Every structure is written in C-alpha cells, then in structure tokens.
Amino acid sequence: MRSMINAKQLTHEFFRRDEEGNVEGISVALDHVDLDVEPGQFIAILGHNGSGKSTLAKHINALLTPSEGTLIVDGKDVSNPSNTLDIRETAGMVFQNPDNQIIATVVEEDVGFGPENIGVPTEEIWQRVESALKGVGMWKYRSHSPNRLSGGQKQRVAIAGVMAMEPKCIILDEPTAMLDPDGRAEVIRVAHELNKKKGITVILITHYMEEVVGADYVYVMEKGHIIMDGTPREIFSRVSELIAHRLTVPQITLLAHELKKSGMDIPDGILTREELIEALCR
Amino acid sequence: MSIILDHVTYTYSAGTAYEVKALDDVSLKLSDGEFIGIIGHTGSGKSTLIQHLNGLLKATSGAIYFNGQDIYDKDFDLKGLRTRVGMVFQYPEHQLFETTVFEDVKYGPKNQGLSDKEATNRAFDALSAVNFPDEYFDQSPFELSGGQKRRAAIAGVLAMEPDVLILDEPTAGLDPKGQRDLLTLIRRMHKESERTIILVSHSMEDVAEYVDRIIVMDDGKVFLDGTPETVFSHVTELEERGLAVPQVTYLMEELKGRGIPVEGHATTLKSAKEEILRLSRAGALHV
Numbered sequence: 001m002r003s004m005i006n007a008k009q010l011t012h013e014f015f016r017r018d019e020e021g022n023v024e025g026i027s028v029a030l031d032h033v034d035l036d037v038e039p040g041q042f043i044a045i046l047g048h049n050g051s052g053k054s055t056l057a058k059h060i061n062a063l064l065t066p067s068e069g070t071l072i073v074d075g076k077d078v079s080n081p082s083n084t085l086d087i088r089e090t091a092g093m094v095f096q097n098p099d100n101q102i103i104a105t106v107v108e109e110d111v112g113f114g115p116e117n118i119g120v121p122t123e124e125i126w127q128r129v130e131s132a133l134k135g136v137g138m139w140k141y142r143s144h145s146p147n148r149l150s151g152g153q154k155q156r157v158a159i160a161g162v163m164a165m166e167p168k169c170i171i172l173d174e175p176t177a178m179l180d181p182d183g184r185a186e187v188i189r190v191a192h193e194l195n196k197k198k199g200i201t202v203i204l205i206t207h208y209m210e211e212v213v214g215a216d217y218v219y220v221m222e223k224g225h226i227i228m229d230g231t232p233r234e235i236f237s238r239v240s241e242l243i244a245h246r247l248t249v250p251q252i253t254l255l256a257h258e259l260k261k262s263g264m265d266i267p268d269g270i271l272t273r274e275e276l277i278e279a280l281c282r
Numbered sequence: 283m284s285i286i287l288d289h290v291t292y293t294y295s296a297g298t299a300y301e302v303k304a305l306d307d308v309s310l311k312l313s314d315g316e317f318i319g320i321i322g323h324t325g326s327g328k329s330t331l332i333q334h335l336n337g338l339l340k341a342t343s344g345a346i347y348f349n350g351q352d353i354y355d356k357d358f359d360l361k362g363l364r365t366r367v368g369m370v371f372q373y374p375e376h377q378l379f380e381t382t383v384f385e386d387v388k389y390g391p392k393n394q395g396l397s398d399k400e401a402t403n404r405a406f407d408a409l410s411a412v413n414f415p416d417e418y419f420d421q422s423p424f425e426l427s428g429g430q431k432r433r434a435a436i437a438g439v440l441a442m443e444p445d446v447l448i449l450d451e452p453t454a455g456l457d458p459k460g461q462r463d464l465l466t467l468i469r470r471m472h473k474e475s476e477r478t479i480i481l482v483s484h485s486m487e488d489v490a491e492y493v494d495r496i497i498v499m500d501d502g503k504v505f506l507d508g509t510p511e512t513v514f515s516h517v518t519e520l521e522e523r524g525l526a527v528p529q530v531t532y533l534m535e536e537l538k539g540r541g542i543p544v545e546g547h548a549t550t551l552k553s554a555k556e557e558i559l560r561l562s563r564a565g566a567l568h569v
C-alpha cells in the first residue's frame with residue numbers, strides 16, 4: 001500500500017534576520033526526520049514547545065517546503081510547486097484557535113468557502129457542506145452565526161470546513177487547546193469518527209496526553225528530531241523518559257506509576273481508569 | 283488588596299440584535315492573598331469577568347470596589363489600576379508588539395516610569411523566571427513557536443510586578459513541563475509575595491492541584507464557589523455545564539461505585555495515591 005505521508009531525512013531551516021534583513025542565525029526546526037504514515041491511521045505527535053511539530057504539519061499541507069530531504073504526500077512530492085494545490089486538497093489543516101479560522105458570517109457559508117475556492121461546482125458544494133456538517137454533528141446550526149457558537153462548536157465547524165474539501169488526511173494542530181472539557185472530548189470524538197467511518201488519515205498534534213490514548217501510533221519530537229515512536233501503551237510505559245523530555249503521561253497512568261513505585265503490584269502502561277481499577281481490584 | 287464585585291452585569295453590543303448578556307448579576311469578594319481558579323464552559327463569561335477586575339471593561343450595571351474604592355468613581359486612578367492588576371490575556375500573541383522579545387518585555391516597566399537599567403533588569407528576571415531561552419531574546423516575537431510566544435507574553439506582565447496577577451488560560455499551548463513550571467512559578471510567587479492570583483483554566487487537574495478556591499461560571503452567573511474538594515464533589519452538575527472533574531476524582535468515584543469504602547474527595551494525584559495506599563493496606567480493595 002502507498003503511504004499517505006512519507007518523509008525521508010526531512011529538514012527545515014528558518015533563517016533569523018536582524019532589522020536590516022541580514023541573516024543572524026539559523027533555526028533547524030526539522031532535522032532529518034523520517035516518518036511514514038499509512039492511509040487510515042490515527043497518528044499523534046507529541047513534543048516540547050519549539051520541537052518542530054507545527055513546522056512538520058505545515059509541510060504536510062505544503063505551507064512550507066523542505067530545505068533538505070523529501071516529503072511525499074499521497075504520492076506527490078511537496079517540493080514540486082505544481083503539486084501544491086493537489087496536496088492542499090489531500091491534506092487539510094485545523095489550527096489551535098477556532099476564531100482565526102472562521103471567515104463567513106453564517107456556518108454553512110463558512111464550510112462552503114473552501115470547496116468554492118477550489119472551483120467545486122455550486123450544487124456539489126452544497127452536498128459537501130451538508131455531509132460535512134452532518135459528519136461533525138453541526139447540521140442543525142447551519143444558519144447560525146459562527147461567532148455565537150461555543151469554542152467546541154466553532155472548532156467542529158472548522159473541521160467541517162476542512163472535510164468539505166474531502167481530504168484524505170486531516171492535520172489537527174492543537175485543536176483543543178482553547179476548549180472546555182466537553183468541547184475537547186467532542187473534537188477528539190469527531191476526529192476518531194472521521195477516521196473510523198470515512199477512513200480519513202488523522203494527524204493529531206497535542207499537549208494533552210489523555211487525547212493520545214486512542215491513537216494507533218505516537219511520534220515524540222525533540223529539537224526537530226523524532227526521538228520515540230510506538231503505540232500509546234509503549235510510549236506511556238516510559239514515564240520517566242517522557243518527563244525528562246518535557247512531556248508527561250495521562251494522570252491515571254502517572255497515578256498507576258506512583259502506586260507501583262510505592263510497592264503495589266500494578267503493570268506498566270496503564271492507560272485508562274478501567275484498566276487501573278481492574279489492576280487494583282484483582 | 284481586596285476586590286468586591288457588587289451585582290455586576292455586563293452586556294456586549296447592548297441594544298443591537300447581537301446583544302449578549304455575558305455577566306448576569308455577579309457578586310463576589312476576592313480577598314488579599316487568595317489563589318483563585320475560575321472554571322466554566324466556553325462562553326460562560328470568564329474572560330469578561332476578569333477584564334472587569336482591571337477596569338478594561340466597564341460594568342453595564344453594578345459596582346466594583348478595589349480596596350474599598352469605587353473604581354468607577356471619577357477620581358479613581360484607572361490607569362494605575364491596570365499596572366497593579368496585571369493581566370496575561372487568553373491569546374497572548376495579541377499582547378506582543380515590539381520588534382524583539384526583550385524590548386517587548388521591557389515595555390511595561392518602562393511605561394511604569396522605571397529607568398532603562400531597571401527595566402532591563404526586570405525584563406531579564408522575568409524572562410528567566412519563565413525559562414525563556416536566551417538565544418531568542420533578540421528575536422521578533424512573531425517568529426516564535428506558540429509556547430515561546432506565551433512565555434514572552436507572561437514575562438511582559440511579570441516584569442511589571444503587579445499586586446494582583448490574572449492569568450487567562452496561561453498554560454494553553456505550553457508543553458507539559460512548561461505547564462508545570464509556570465504553575466509552580468505562580469504558586470511560588472503567591473507564597474512568597476502574598477500576591478493575589480487569579481487563574482482561569484480549562485484544566486480541572488490543574489485547578490485542583492494549585493488553587494485554594496474555585497469559582498465556577500455558568501452562562502454569566504456564578505454557579506459554585508468553594509474549595510476544590512467541595513466544588514469537585516458536584517460531578518453531575520459540573521458535567522451538565524460542559525465541565526468535568528479531575529481524572530483521579532472519577533477514579534475514586536468509580537471505586538466507591540464498586541462498593542469500596544473510599545473516604546474523602548480526592549482531587550489531586552497525591553491525595554488519590556494516599557487513599558488507595560490506605561485502602562490497600564486495609565485490604566479493602568477487594569470486595
């Protein structure tokens with residue numbers, strides 16, 4: 001099977017310039033990254049601030065191009081400018097702040113904006129808008145003003161906007177950072193649903209470890225490198241290592257780890273409350 | 283330093299079709315040296331509430347007293363209030379505007395009338411306090427990663443050494459270590475300086491761990507006000523309002539549901555751990 005995303009030695013350098021525009025320094029935001037994502041996978045990316053997560057995400061969407069190495073998205077090389085439009089149709093991006101992504105004054109127009117922009121015929125636009133809004137459970141809000149929705153609802157509209165482009169892959173860059181617990185759960189649930197029901201490849205970037213538990217595979221970045229990868233259970237079994245890399249584990253995993261250190265007989269890599277209760281009451 | 287809100291109501295776009303009553307008859311007393319957390323669903327009025335505390339928004343009706351003085355009195359020094367009540371906004375990128383990070387952080391103290399040298403010292407201390415990497419001091423604040431921007435914005439407010447520090451979701455976008463460091467820093471500042479701290483957060487685990495008092499907002503009203511233990515004992519009511527309780531609190535509730543004689547209301551990892559160890563020693567985990 002062809003990879004959805006394949007990075008080989010992907011490197012990105014940002015040039016820092018002083019006031020006169022002279023190059024003052026270079027930040028290597030991505031440093032020879034190798035990564036392979038199969039179609040239909042649900043991938044999570046963790047890493048400290050400035051580790052290169054958003055820079056990686058922006059390459060997958062052809063907002064940035066590699067300084068070195070290659071990145072192939074669904075068979076297309078992002079370095080080739082003639083692929084840019086195709087790649088943006090294949091991979092859609094949702095950002096952290098829902099307010100910055102909403103353009104129109106009515107929900108359905110907002111969702112229709114993307115497809116219209118890429119020249120989808122009017123009739124088909126409305127079909128796509130309907131199925132996208134139904135997909136995220138926001139159909140009944142179609143004629144509302146996006147400004148009056150809650151953060152979780154706004155973020156679902158932003159996801160619908162990306163879905164209406166019918167991408168094969170959605171990249172969510174800290175989509176829940178500004179949401180309340182309910183909104184956060186909602187967005188993660190919708191992402192899993194799109195992944196399961198429509199086979200859309202999902203790349204989730206987050207600082208909330210709880211949101212990673214349901215992913216198929218996790219990559220951990222540090223200073224532009226991928227330093228760990230594995231299933232959530234494999235990754236979250238390495239508690240001290242994660243903490244040393246500025247990360248953490250879900251609160252329940254940490255509690256299990258602490259109880260084990262206090263002498264209780266509890267297995268590594270506990271991810272959920274059910275698993276911990278099972279282990280405690282055995 | 284006490285702040286009293288007396289029947290405060292605030293309406294956005296009053297008199298238009300888009301009128302929103304964001305605060306609805308809120309009365310509160312915030313005392314000197316308290317460490318307060320504010321939680322509530324998105325749109326519940328948290329940001330609106332705190333912007334009243336430094337006079338950025340003016341109540342549509344009701345009164346606010348800062349140390350007994352009516353802040354809407356025409357003799358009241360509102361500009362002075364803004365430097366005494368420091369605010370880190372929810373979207374700190376909107377707070378950054380200078381050409382370099384260092385100049386940006388110096389701006390507040392300079393504006394307070396400090397000399398260039400003093401302002402430089404303050405900026406240096408504030409940036410170190412938030413662990414801002416020094417190789418980026420002279421970089422444009424707009425060319426930073428999300429978390430780096432937030433640190434820069436927080437440093438800008440810390441540099442003014444305000445009496446009351448209000449932080450609107452300061453950990454959103456920070457990596458877990460950054461979140462821990464920042465909250466530990468805030469806790470330390472609270473202990474050392476007796477400064478009043480108000481923390482708006484969507485992380486139930488964080489407020490449970492750090493604050494002494496939680497105010498729960500719901501549709502512009504104060505729904506609950508109490509210690510973390512009392513507030514987080516209202517599991518269903520919180521869930522009905524878009525909120526949750528800490529993961530460990532759910533765990534303890536579920537153990538209780540299995541008939542295990544759990545005592546108290548654990549809201550932090552430490553208290554849950556102690557209670558489970560107690561139950562284990564008592565052989566009470568197997569029913």
Ligand SMILES: Nc1ncnc2c1ncn2[C@@H]1O[C@H](COP(=O)(O)OP(=O)(O)OP(=O)(O)O)[C@@H](O)[C@H]1O
Nearest residue numbers: 014029049050051052053054055425426427428429
């Ligand atoms: N436009 C830019 N110009 C120069 N340097 C940049 C730019 N954007 C990012 N960088 C640098 O590249 C590195 C990686 O940034 P990136 O935004 O990818 O990090 P991140 O992992 O997404 O971090 P965060 O968790 O804070 O969002 C950082 O050191 C950052 O300062």
Ligand SMILES: Nc1ncnc2c1ncn2[C@@H]1O[C@H](COP(=O)(O)OP(=O)(O)OP(=O)(O)O)[C@@H](O)[C@H]1O
Nearest residue numbers: 148151294302304323324325326327328329330331
């Ligand atoms: N500038 C504005 N104009 C009109 N309505 C506004 C404005 N700012 C906020 N509102 C509305 O006022 C209400 C309270 O908003 P506020 O920003 O105080 O909520 P919040 O609790 O801080 O939410 P969040 O958790 O999303 O930050 C919401 O219904 C919001 O839509």
Ligand SMILES: [Mg+2]
Nearest residue numbers: 053054427428
């Ligand atoms: Mg980022």
Ligand SMILES: [Mg+2]
Nearest residue numbers: 328329330372
């Ligand atoms: Mg807010």
